[in-house]
Amino acid sequence: MQAGYKNIAFGPTHTHKTVREDGIIHFRLQQLLGPVPEKLTQKLMEWAEKTPDKTFLARRDKTGQWQKLSYIETLNKVQSIAQYLLNLNFTNEETLVILSENSLEHALLALAALHTGIPYSPVSPPYSLISQDFSKLKHCLELMTPKVIFAQNGLYYQKALALAKTLCPDAEIITGEGNNGIDFAHLLDTKATEEVEAAFAKVNSDTVAKVLFTSGSTGLPKGVINTQQMWCTNLQQITQVFPFMATTPPVFIDWLPWNHTFGGNHNFGLALYNGGTLYIDDGKPTPQGIETTIQNLREIAPTAYFNVPKGFEMLIPYLEKEPELRQNFFKNLHMLFYAGASLAQPVWNRLEELAVETIGERIPIITGLGCTESGPSAMFANWGGAFSGLLGVPVAGMDVKIVPDGDKLEARYKAPNVMRGYWRNEEATLKAFDEEGYYKTGDAVKFVDENQPDKGLLFDGRIAEDFKLSTGTWVNVGVLKARLISAGSPIVQDVVLAGLDKEYVSAILFLNAEACRKLANLSAEITNQAVYQHEAISDYLDKFLDRINQAATGSSNRVEKIVVALDPPSIDLGEITDKGSLNQRIVLKHRAYLVEQLYQ
CATH class of the missing domain: 3.40.50.12780 (ANL, N-terminal domain)
Incomplete structure (x- = not known):
């Protein structure tokens, strides 16, 4: 296209590259890092003073109307919640855990924890709502030793909260709705005292702000410590x-x-x-x-x-x-x-x-x-x-x-x-x-x-995902996978490549059910498995494989065989993370029968 780009102010991109004698490269931006606030809720206080009536957060209620919180309203509510939390006398070993989705209550509780220096952890909702064995939820709760556990809707999270009560019998359960714990509105009735200001004063750049869980190679989540400095620095x-x-x-x-x-x-x-x-x-x-x-x-x-x-x-x-x-x-x-x-x-x-x-x-x-x-x-x-x-x-x-x-x-x-x-x-x-x-x-x-x-x-690509064929040829998994997804969009949703110590590369395909239905002109009543096995989809995938291989330059980027995964990736087995990315190693492990089909 000949059209130009919208005139937007972006930061400088001038870099400095140095190569050491051992071949290691250091790569930096020439621009220096500007001043960084010591703690994140300094920004909440700043905007509550400068633009008190400006909307900071908004979410639709059940009637479809936007419920809005201005900066000053947010700060006032955060201070009330902060006092409530301080009244619970958290020890250094205790934290706050949030089980549910994004919401105004979620935001206010998180900001109150940040304001007072109480570490909090928002846990992936699928661990509570989709998982059948709750193994990841159990792992997160045991690791965090929470004094407070929050879920937006007590009824939706009923099973998860029951597990939480068993694992953490002394923890206080708070819910925004659904009557399965202390009502969140009760926190807002708390009157803030000078204790809140004193707690805020003690928070510094090294204070743990929150713990974010990321799926490791073992399939069990690891908790990444986010300090105030880490978060504020990255925002700057x-x-x-x-x-x-x-x-x-x-x-x-x-x-x-x-x-x-x-x-x-x-x-x-x-x-x-x-x-x-x-x-x-x-x-x-x-x-x-x-x-x-x-x-x-x-x-x-x-x-x-x-x-x-x-x-x-x-x-x-x-x-x-x-x-x-x-x-x-x-x-x-x-x-x-x-x-x-x-x-x-x-x-x-x-x-x-x-x-x-x-x-x-x-x-x-x-x-x-x-x-x-x-x-x-x-x-x-x-x-x-x-x-x-x-x-x-x-x-x-x-x-x-x-x-x-x-x-x-x-x-x-x-x-x-x-x-x-x-x-x-x-x-x-x-x-x-x-x-x-x-x-x-x-x-x-x-x-x-x-x-x-x-x-x-x-x-x-990823260092750990790449593998060698039996010929000694390396396969760049990340690059080839991206090429397959791009060429197969929107039918091909994700790909796992196989071929370690084999003669050729093959692929397990995860398909987009709705795109397949549209292509095959099938109704919503038809099961996903039946859709994936429809003749129109098979024909599409045959042509897709031919297109991919026409551009191949050798065995490292040529895919000889493909097979469709009829079942979606499992969060309990660790095949998929809560953000939707596939764990290649675990998919290959749990779907070894598909790999066998590819190399019969």
Whole structure:
């Protein structure tokens, strides 16, 4: 397309690259890190003074009306809740655990914990609502030793709360609705005293803010310690990457869960840090949830929109058929931002085309690289004209150490926004860092241009996922997987590659049921398994495999056989994380029968 990009102020991208005698590379941004607040709720107090009546948070109630909290209302409620928590006399070993989804009550309770220095942990709702054995929920509760456990709806979380009462008999159960514990409204009736101010004064940059659980290679979640410094530093770094957020307070409409670093640290944090407004979207990228998201986007015009690739893919048909929705979506938009997986290039191209059709210019599509352990952001490609797989350059204050590992280069991090360790897991903490104190990400990267480092880094797969064929040829799993998903979109939703010590590469495909139904012209009554085995889908996949292999240059990127997984990935078995990404090793382990079919 010839259309230019919307004129948006992005931070500088000039870098400094040094190569050591041992071949290790250090890669940094030349821009220095600006001043960082000591604790996050300083920002809440700042905006409550500067813009007291501005809406900070909003969520629809059961009647569909937006319930809004201004900055001053939020601060007043947080102080009341803080006093309630202080009255419970938490010990140094006790924490606060939140089991449920994003909500106004969730936000207020979390902010009160932050304000008083009580560590809190938002646990993935699927651990309570989808899991059948509650093994991950049990693990999280036992590790956190909570004094307070919160769930938004006591009836929805009834089984999980029953387990919590058994495991933590002395913990206080609080619910926002559903009458299965102390009513959250009771907390708001508490009158704040000088004790709240005294507790806030004791909170410093080293105070544990929260613990975010991330699935490890064993399938059991590890708790990443997020200090006040870690979170505040990363928000300052991100704001320097996107300075327009500091000059024009952002407006977000967002569904991404706060138990994950993308939604909880990045999006919620950026709204608060920059005096913006966050509308809580109760939708999500599912056939049912997308309707809720679309209804919200018909009303709310975001200045930046965050989603996972699947969410953007599901958004496109609505933007195509509703001109008014399209106009409202693009009119104030500074950027589209994706994370969690690679965005298929056809989806990327169509988003740019729709922007041009609507406002006459392209909206920058942004991503980067990070992880829960870096709070989350480590680098960004913050310029128009990026493409899927481009990671960009480091954030200010981040030292990216690039270490040769076989024929790969691993990215390692050292910065104030990098965790100090895992919660009550010394063994995992020791394994996470190298001898120089850099966090080992396991992400492989390479320069776009060795001689022009300002062009940034490319994603080159995961070190641990790559494998060798029996011929000794290495297979780059991340790159090949992204290629398959992009070529198969929207039918192919995810891919697991097999072939360790085999003669050829093969793939287990996880399909998008709704896209398959549409292609095969099947009704919703037909089971997913029957849909996946329909002749129209088989024909599509045969042609898909032919297309992939026409572009193959050798055995490392040629897929000889594919098989469709008829059952969805299991969260209990650890095949899928709560953010929707697949654990390749565990899928191959539990679906060994499919691998056998591929190599019969």
